[in-house]
Structures are given as structure tokens and as C-alpha cells.
Amino acid sequence: MSTSVKFLKAQADKQAVFGTPVTPTFQLPFVGDYVDAGDFHEAELDAGRLWPLTIVNRVSHHATFTLNGVAFFEMLPMFFNAGLDDDAAPTGSDPYTYTYAPNINTGGTPLPYTFVFGGGENLGGTGPAVRIADAYCSQVVLSGNLSSRDVTMTSNWFGSSVNTNVFAGFAFTGSLAMPPNLNMLRFPYATLEYEDATTTGGVFTTMTAFECKLMDWSLTVNTGLSPQWAADANALTMCGAFIGSPMVEFAATLRTTSDTFGAVYAKANSETPTYQELQFTLTGADSREAVFQMTGRWMPLQTAHARSNDEVVMNGVFRASGYPSQTTTPHAFSAEFVTKWSHT
Numbered sequence: 001m002s003t004s005v006k007f008l009k010a011q012a013d014k015q016a017v018f019g020t021p022v023t024p025t026f027q028l029p030f031v032g033d034y035v036d037a038g039d040f041h042e043a044e045l046d047a048g049r050l051w052p053l054t055i056v057n058r059v060s061h062h063a064t065f066t067l068n069g070v071a072f073f074e075m076l077p078m079f080f081n082a083g084l085d086d087d088a089a090p091t092g093s094d095p096y097t098y099t100y101a102p103n104i105n106t107g108g109t110p111l112p113y114t115f116v117f118g119g120g121e122n123l124g125g126t127g128p129a130v131r132i133a134d135a136y137c138s139q140v141v142l143s144g145n146l147s148s149r150d151v152t153m154t155s156n157w158f159g160s161s162v163n164t165n166v167f168a169g170f171a172f173t174g175s176l177a178m179p180p181n182l183n184m185l186r187f188p189y190a191t192l193e194y195e196d197a198t199t200t201g202g203v204f205t206t207m208t209a210f211e212c213k214l215m216d217w218s219l220t221v222n223t224g225l226s227p228q229w230a231a232d233a234n235a236l237t238m239c240g241a242f243i244g245s246p247m248v249e250f251a252a253t254l255r256t257t258s259d260t261f262g263a264v265y266a267k268a269n270s271e272t273p274t275y276q277e278l279q280f281t282l283t284g285a286d287s288r289e290a291v292f293q294m295t296g297r298w299m300p301l302q303t304a305h306a307r308s309n310d311e312v313v314m315n316g317v318f319r320a321s322g323y324p325s326q327t328t329t330p331h332a333f334s335a336e337f338v339t340k341w342s343h344t
Helices: 073-082 257-271
Strands: 009-014 031-036 040-045 053-058 063-070 098-101 113-118 129-143 150-160 190-197 215-224 225-232 236-243 246-254 276-283 289-298 307-308 311-320 333-339
Touching: 009 073, 063 129, 073 098, 073 129, 073 150, 073 289, 073 333, 098 276, 129 225, 129 236, 150 225, 190 215, 246 257, 246 289, 257 311
Parallel strands: none
Antiparallel strands: 009 113, 031 063, 040 053, 063 150, 098 333, 113 129, 129 150, 129 215, 190 276, 215 246, 225 236, 246 311, 276 289, 289 311, 289 333, 307 311
16 A cells, blocks of 8 residues: 555546546646545543543545646646636637636536545555545635745645555556646736726726735635535535535735835725735736736725845735725636646
8 A cells, every 4th residue: 555645646537427536647746645534423431431532533535635836837827727617628729718707606516536645655456546536626726936936736635535446456547648738827927907997897907007016926716616515315525516605816025116105005004995906917928828917905004114035125915805896797717728728
């Protein structure tokens, strides 16, 4: 049985429906770990002994796992398919465009994935991998650092169970490659634009570029998904994903200018905070692009002057929440990815 803390290999594919695992079709360029997170109940037993005794029964199966590594344009649709809103039909052809704009009133319809994870040793007679089906993404965090100039990704997932195939393990699908034309997101190729929100949402056409430079940033997308349970047929069963309220935050360390001050600090700390629309764009080779659009407001700032690398900077946090006065196409968060991989 594998004793690796991190799995050494991972494969996956998108399921058509919940409850029906699929055979993986691509390999993942990430590392991570998984946990058999099922619930156990204990009953105390008074046996007249100094050391207490308990009776234990397992009452549910449940899996959690993480995927961590470098952020790739081609892999971004997977997280948003399984977290916010499935887009089974990208437009265009090499490059392909994926658009995610979950309805602010009703949300989206994410689809689950099947994953197989394994180390370097066979679990049993069949193979080295375990299978986690019905997997949804509960959080994805992208972050950029000026010192290392990379963009990293970490994500949290949950699924129905860690299936060991009755301890025989699963075999990996042979000769699977990673998605073709993988291209990394890079920190320096980023722009940040803003405008005040209006009664019409999701326009993003007359943006004003920040007269500043990004030092560090992170984009946190909590999808609001959690396991949905039901007790039926003598079993506690995960029967889908409960769709809760998403939370999206963009946090940035900004080199301060007077225009930056007016666009962020003054509007965040005024008596009536100004709702704005924020557009964050990362570009790559061969027309690749990742565009994140948020409607919301800057969180109140304690000071306009922090210090980072011996510079005076501003630390701002923008939270997507919609704008209450938007009555036409109200908008909170959307994303568009242009990639060289058709992930359908």
C-alpha cells in the first residue's frame, strides 16, 4: 500500500451527471493530498474499568482533497466547471473561450468530476490509485508574488468517498497525457481597471486603469458548495452539492499614487462607500487570457500607507457582492478564459 503523503499522479474528467463515475481522459499537472473524511459515531460503555471503552460505528463516507501548484490558463475551466457554473460548450476554435457568469439571483449549475489519485506502489492486485467520484470544488485561490513572478493555485474539493476498489486499487488509464499546450499564468502580465457601478451591471466597457503597480495579489473564490446529505435505504448518502452563497475577494498590495488613494481609500472609507466594478486581467502567449470581473466594494481600510519591501504601499481588499441599485442585469462576479485546450 502506498505510504506517500502526497499523491504522485492524478487523472480526471468531468462527469455528465452526479452519481456516475467516468473514466479519466487527462492527467493533472498538480500535487496534493486526499483524506477519507467519513463520520464515525462513538457510544460510551461503562464496563467498570479505569480506561474508558467505546463502541464505534461508521455512519457516512466522505472525501476531501486539495490540488496545488502552478496556475495554467488551460486548467482554469476545470475549477469553475466544478465550482460555480458548468460551461460544456466553449466558443471559438484554438483558442477556445470559456465564459462563466452565474446568475446573481439563482447561481449556476456546477458539474462534478471523477478523480483517481495514486502513489508509486499498488494498493492491491489491480493498481495504485484510489477513485473519488462526484467531486466538487469548494474553493480556489490564485495568488501572484512580485518577488517570484509566478502565479500559484491552491484549491479545496469534496467528493462522495475514497473508493479503494475493495482494497485492490484502481489502475490508471494508460497513455494519458496532460492537456496540450499548457501555458502558465505569469504575474507581470496583469492589469487592473475600475469604474463606479451604475444601475446596469456587467458592462465593463469604460474602465479606468489604476495608476499604480501591483506588488502582490490574491483572488479567492469560495464557491459556496458543500456536501448535501440524505438518509435513505439504510445509508447516509451524499446526494449532491448544496449551493450556498459564494464569496469572492481580490486582495492586492498596490504601489500608492494620489489616484490610487482616490480610487480605493476614499471610496472605501467614506460615509457612504462607493460601489465599483473591478476588472483584473492576466494575459499569456498566443492570445491566452484570464479576465475576472467583480461588482462590489473595497473593504474599509485602516490606513492608506502600509510598508512592503521598504516602500509605502496600500493594501486593499475588494469584495464582490453586487450593487443593490443594479436593477438591470445585476452582476457580482464573472470570468472569461481564453485557452488552447478544448475541455468539454
